[in-house]
Amino acid sequence: MQYASWMEESGESFIGEMLKAAQNPSMISFAGGLPALELFPDQALQRSFQHVFEEQGKPALQYAQTAGHPQLRQWLAEQHKHNGKPVKIEEIAVTTGSQQGLSLLAQTFLDPGDVVFVETPTYIGAIQAFQSFRAQMMMIPCDEQGVIPEELEKKLKLVTPKFLYLIPNYQNPSGKVMGLERRIELLHVAKAHDLLVVEDNPYGELRFEGEKSPNLIELGDNVIYLGTFSKVLSPGLRVGYVVADPDIINHLCQTKEGVDLHSNNLTQRAVLEFLKEGLLPGHIQNLRTVYKERRNAMVRAVEKYLGNEVEMIIPSGGLFLWARFKKITNSFDYVQETIRQNVLYVPGALFYPDGRVTSEVRLNYSCSTPEIIDEGIQRLARAIKG
Amino acid sequence: MQYASWMEESGESFIGEMLKAAQNPSMISFAGGLPALELFPDQALQRSFQHVFEEQGKPALQYAQTAGHPQLRQWLAEQHKHNGKPVKIEEIAVTTGSQQGLSLLAQTFLDPGDVVFVETPTYIGAIQAFQSFRAQMMMIPCDEQGVIPEELEKKLKLVTPKFLYLIPNYQNPSGKVMGLERRIELLHVAKAHDLLVVEDNPYGELRFEGEKSPNLIELGDNVIYLGTFSKVLSPGLRVGYVVADPDIINHLCQTKEGVDLHSNNLTQRAVLEFLKEGLLPGHIQNLRTVYKERRNAMVRAVEKYLGNEVEMIIPSGGLFLWARFKKITNSFDYVQETIRQNVLYVPGALFYPDGRVTSEVRLNYSCSTPEIIDEGIQRLARAIKG
CATH class of the missing domain: 3.90.1150.10 (Aspartate Aminotransferase, domain 1)
Known part of the structure; x- marks a missing residue:
C-alpha cells in the first residue's frame, strides 16, 4: 500500500x-x-432550520443541484457586482465552506507542477489545498498593503502562473489591508498579463476602523471571488460560495460533482432563511x-x-x-x-x-x-x- | 486561462x-x-435538529474535528467489525457524503497515471472521482456475482493497481450481489497480492429478499469500507463515513483538512440524535x-x-x-x-x-x-x- x-x-x-x-x-x-x-x-438559526422543516419539508432532505440551492445563489448574486455589472445566478456556486472553494479551484485549474502566486506570508489552508494538487507556490513580495505590483510584474516576466491567490482584507495571517489605489494597480498588472486573480474574502465584513474598499471583483474582470458565512455566521455549517464567470462556475461544478455532489441542502435553505430575516447586518x-x-x-x-x-x-x-x-x-x-x-x-x-x-x-x-x-x-x- | x-x-x-x-x-x-x-x-429529523439546538446549542455551530463528531464516530464504530474485531473510533472518519469518501481516497492514494481496478460496469460517481485524479481505470470481468476472482488474479499478474473498487451489494448500475463464497475467494486473492479493496456499500440495507452476507471488511484486512446515510436516511444532509485502518484514516483526514476542513457539525450531531432514538431500523x-x-x-x-x-x-x-x-x-x-x-x-x-x-x-x-x-x-x- x-x-x-x-x-x-x-x-x-x-x-x-x-x-x-x-x-x-x-x-x-x-x-x-x-x-x-x-x-x-443559535436561537435565530434554530428558528431558520425549523422554518425550513415546516415550510419546505421533505425536498430539503433530497439530493440537490451541484451549484447550490437556487434561491440562495440568487440572494448571493444580489449582494455582489462583477466589474461594475450585477452578478447573475450563473456566476455563483455554493461550496462546503470556502476551504472547498480553494480546493475546487486547485483541482479545476492545476496540473502537477503548475505555478500559483501567493502573498508573503499566506493562508495555511490555501498552502494545503494547493500543495495537495502538486502546485509550485511562488511568494510575491509584499509591503504593508500586500502584494507589490512592481514585484508581481517582475515575477510575471519570468513565469506564467495559473492564478494569483490573495486575501485583500485583514489578511490571514498578517492582518494587512489593501487600499483602493493598490487594488486598481494590481488589477491593471493582472489585466496586462492576462492573470487570473483569486480573491479570498472571509474577513471583509469584520472591519473595526478605516474605509471599506471595493472588492477586486467589483473593480475588474479576471477575478474569482471566494465568500463564506464561516466568520460572520457559523463555520460549523460549512457554507461558502464562489463568484466567477459562468464558464469557470461550470467547470468548478463539474469538479464538485465528483468531490461531494453538492453541499448540504437543508443547511443552505436554513442559511437563506436567516439571511432573508435580515438578521445578518x-x-x-x-x-x-x-x-x-x-x-x-x-x-x-x-x-x-x-x-x-x-x-x-x-x-x-x-x-x-x-x-x-x-x-x-x-x-x-x-x-x-x-x-x-x-x-x-x-x-x-x-x-x-x-x-x-x-x-x-x-x-x-x-x-x-x-x-x-x-x-x-x-x-x-x-x-x-x- | x-x-x-x-x-x-x-x-x-x-x-x-x-x-x-x-x-x-x-x-x-x-x-x-x-x-x-x-x-x-422529516418530522423525526426536525426533532433531532431541534434537540441539538436545545441541548447542545452553540458548540454545534463551531468549527469541529476533521475526522468527524466524536460521538457519531463512536456510534458508527459500534455498528461495524473489521476482520472479526470490534472497530475503534480511530478507524472511522465522517465524510461529506460517500462521494467525498471516493474523492478523498483518490486524492490520498493516486498519483497521475496510477491504475485502479473497477467492476464491469461500475458507478459513474466513482469514474468521475478517479478520473479527476488522473487514474487509469481497468475493468475486471464480472459474472452474475460481480468480479471474477480468476480474472482479477490474471490482471494482477500484469499490473499493480492502487486499489480495487467495488459495490458488493446491489451494485450500481447492475443490481448484482456478491455471495459469501465469492467474497471469501476475492479476499483470498486480494491478500495474496497485497491488494487494497475499497468496499462501497450505500445500498446494503435495502434488501428485498435473500440472505445478508457479511461485509468484506468484516471478513478480512486490507479493506476500506465506505458507508453513507444518503440512501437510508437523507442524501441532502451529506453524511457518509469511511472505516479503515487508523493510518489510512489519518491520511484521509490530512487530505480532508485541505478539502473542506470538516463536515457539517450541526448535521452530524442531528443525525446522531436520530440514530440514538433508534428510529433507523x-x-x-x-x-x-x-x-x-x-x-x-x-x-x-x-x-x-x-x-x-x-x-x-x-x-x-x-x-x-x-x-x-x-x-x-x-x-x-x-x-x-x-x-x-x-x-x-x-x-x-x-x-x-x-x-x-x-x-x-x-x-x-x-x-x-x-x-x-x-x-x-x-x-x-x-x-x-x-
Missing part, C-alpha cells in the same frame, strides 16, 4: 495537533481562527464591536508584557494579530514551552510555503475575552522570555 | 443535463438514484417494503411493454434495474427521443470508463410509484420501438 506522492511532503498535520492541544480546558488558544462561540446566533455589527474590544485587549497585553520583545502589525479588522519576536530566531522552537505554559500560537513558518525560519507568530483574538487575552499573553511572555 | 488537463477529457456533465431535464414536471425520471421523497422522516424496514413494491412494478412493466426487446437483471435489493435492449446497438442514441416522450434513463455507456457502445440502460425505481413506473416504461417502450 502506498499513498500519493504529495502526501509524503506534508508530514504531520500541525493544525490537527493544535486542535488536540486546544481540547485541554486550561489551555488558552490563540492558535485557531475560531469565531467567538458565545456570539453565535445586526449580527455583524455586534461581532465588530466585540472583536474590536478583543483586538484592543491583545494589543494592550502585547505592549504590556512583550513591549520590547516584539514588533506587531495592528490589524484594523479580522481575527489575527501578526507579531515578530525580535530576540529569538525561530518561533517554532517555543511551541513546546508555550504548550507547557498552557497557551497556543501558530508559528509563522507555517504561513510560508518554503517553510523558512522565522520568529513571527500569528495570534488570534476573536475567541477569547479581554481577561483571558491578558492572561494568555502573560503566559506567552513567560514562555518566550524563559 | 487554462483548466487542468483532466477536465478536457470529461466533457459536458451528463448527470447535470439529466438533473435539468428532470426539472420538467411532466418528466418521469428513471435516471437518478433518488430515494423516495415522500418517505423522508424501522425506517429501513419501511423503505424495503416500498422499494420492493416498486421493483416489482418495474419488472412487471418491463415484461409487459418490452418483453421481447430486453434482457434484464432482476435486483434483489437497492435502487436500480439494469437492462439490455436486444434490438438496438447504442442506448445513447435514444436519449433525445425518450426526453421527447418525457421519460429519462441513463445510457449504459456512462458506467464503462472506456465509454464503449452498449445497448444497456440503468433504470431507477425508488422514487416513482408503481403507477408512474408503469406509465414511464410504456413511454420508454414507445421511444425505443419508434
Whole structure:
C-alpha cells in the first residue's frame, strides 16, 4: 500500500495537533481562527432550520443541484457586482465552506507542477489545498498593503502562473489591508498579463476602523471571488460560495460533482432563511464591536508584557494579530514551552510555503475575552522570555 | 486561462443535463438514484435538529474535528467489525457524503497515471472521482456475482493497481450481489497480492429478499469500507463515513483538512440524535417494503411493454434495474427521443470508463410509484420501438 506522492511532503498535520492541544480546558488558544462561540446566533438559526422543516419539508432532505440551492445563489448574486455589472445566478456556486472553494479551484485549474502566486506570508489552508494538487507556490513580495505590483510584474516576466491567490482584507495571517489605489494597480498588472486573480474574502465584513474598499471583483474582470458565512455566521455549517464567470462556475461544478455532489441542502435553505430575516447586518455589527474590544485587549497585553520583545502589525479588522519576536530566531522552537505554559500560537513558518525560519507568530483574538487575552499573553511572555 | 488537463477529457456533465431535464414536471425520471421523497422522516429529523439546538446549542455551530463528531464516530464504530474485531473510533472518519469518501481516497492514494481496478460496469460517481485524479481505470470481468476472482488474479499478474473498487451489494448500475463464497475467494486473492479493496456499500440495507452476507471488511484486512446515510436516511444532509485502518484514516483526514476542513457539525450531531432514538431500523424496514413494491412494478412493466426487446437483471435489493435492449446497438442514441416522450434513463455507456457502445440502460425505481413506473416504461417502450 502506498499513498500519493504529495502526501509524503506534508508530514504531520500541525493544525490537527493544535486542535488536540486546544481540547485541554486550561489551555488558552490563540492558535485557531475560531469565531467567538458565545456570539453565535443559535436561537435565530434554530428558528431558520425549523422554518425550513415546516415550510419546505421533505425536498430539503433530497439530493440537490451541484451549484447550490437556487434561491440562495440568487440572494448571493444580489449582494455582489462583477466589474461594475450585477452578478447573475450563473456566476455563483455554493461550496462546503470556502476551504472547498480553494480546493475546487486547485483541482479545476492545476496540473502537477503548475505555478500559483501567493502573498508573503499566506493562508495555511490555501498552502494545503494547493500543495495537495502538486502546485509550485511562488511568494510575491509584499509591503504593508500586500502584494507589490512592481514585484508581481517582475515575477510575471519570468513565469506564467495559473492564478494569483490573495486575501485583500485583514489578511490571514498578517492582518494587512489593501487600499483602493493598490487594488486598481494590481488589477491593471493582472489585466496586462492576462492573470487570473483569486480573491479570498472571509474577513471583509469584520472591519473595526478605516474605509471599506471595493472588492477586486467589483473593480475588474479576471477575478474569482471566494465568500463564506464561516466568520460572520457559523463555520460549523460549512457554507461558502464562489463568484466567477459562468464558464469557470461550470467547470468548478463539474469538479464538485465528483468531490461531494453538492453541499448540504437543508443547511443552505436554513442559511437563506436567516439571511432573508435580515438578521445578518445586526449580527455583524455586534461581532465588530466585540472583536474590536478583543483586538484592543491583545494589543494592550502585547505592549504590556512583550513591549520590547516584539514588533506587531495592528490589524484594523479580522481575527489575527501578526507579531515578530525580535530576540529569538525561530518561533517554532517555543511551541513546546508555550504548550507547557498552557497557551497556543501558530508559528509563522507555517504561513510560508518554503517553510523558512522565522520568529513571527500569528495570534488570534476573536475567541477569547479581554481577561483571558491578558492572561494568555502573560503566559506567552513567560514562555518566550524563559 | 487554462483548466487542468483532466477536465478536457470529461466533457459536458451528463448527470447535470439529466438533473435539468428532470426539472420538467411532466418528466418521469428513471435516471437518478433518488430515494423516495415522500418517505423522508422529516418530522423525526426536525426533532433531532431541534434537540441539538436545545441541548447542545452553540458548540454545534463551531468549527469541529476533521475526522468527524466524536460521538457519531463512536456510534458508527459500534455498528461495524473489521476482520472479526470490534472497530475503534480511530478507524472511522465522517465524510461529506460517500462521494467525498471516493474523492478523498483518490486524492490520498493516486498519483497521475496510477491504475485502479473497477467492476464491469461500475458507478459513474466513482469514474468521475478517479478520473479527476488522473487514474487509469481497468475493468475486471464480472459474472452474475460481480468480479471474477480468476480474472482479477490474471490482471494482477500484469499490473499493480492502487486499489480495487467495488459495490458488493446491489451494485450500481447492475443490481448484482456478491455471495459469501465469492467474497471469501476475492479476499483470498486480494491478500495474496497485497491488494487494497475499497468496499462501497450505500445500498446494503435495502434488501428485498435473500440472505445478508457479511461485509468484506468484516471478513478480512486490507479493506476500506465506505458507508453513507444518503440512501437510508437523507442524501441532502451529506453524511457518509469511511472505516479503515487508523493510518489510512489519518491520511484521509490530512487530505480532508485541505478539502473542506470538516463536515457539517450541526448535521452530524442531528443525525446522531436520530440514530440514538433508534428510529433507523424501522425506517429501513419501511423503505424495503416500498422499494420492493416498486421493483416489482418495474419488472412487471418491463415484461409487459418490452418483453421481447430486453434482457434484464432482476435486483434483489437497492435502487436500480439494469437492462439490455436486444434490438438496438447504442442506448445513447435514444436519449433525445425518450426526453421527447418525457421519460429519462441513463445510457449504459456512462458506467464503462472506456465509454464503449452498449445497448444497456440503468433504470431507477425508488422514487416513482408503481403507477408512474408503469406509465414511464410504456413511454420508454414507445421511444425505443419508434
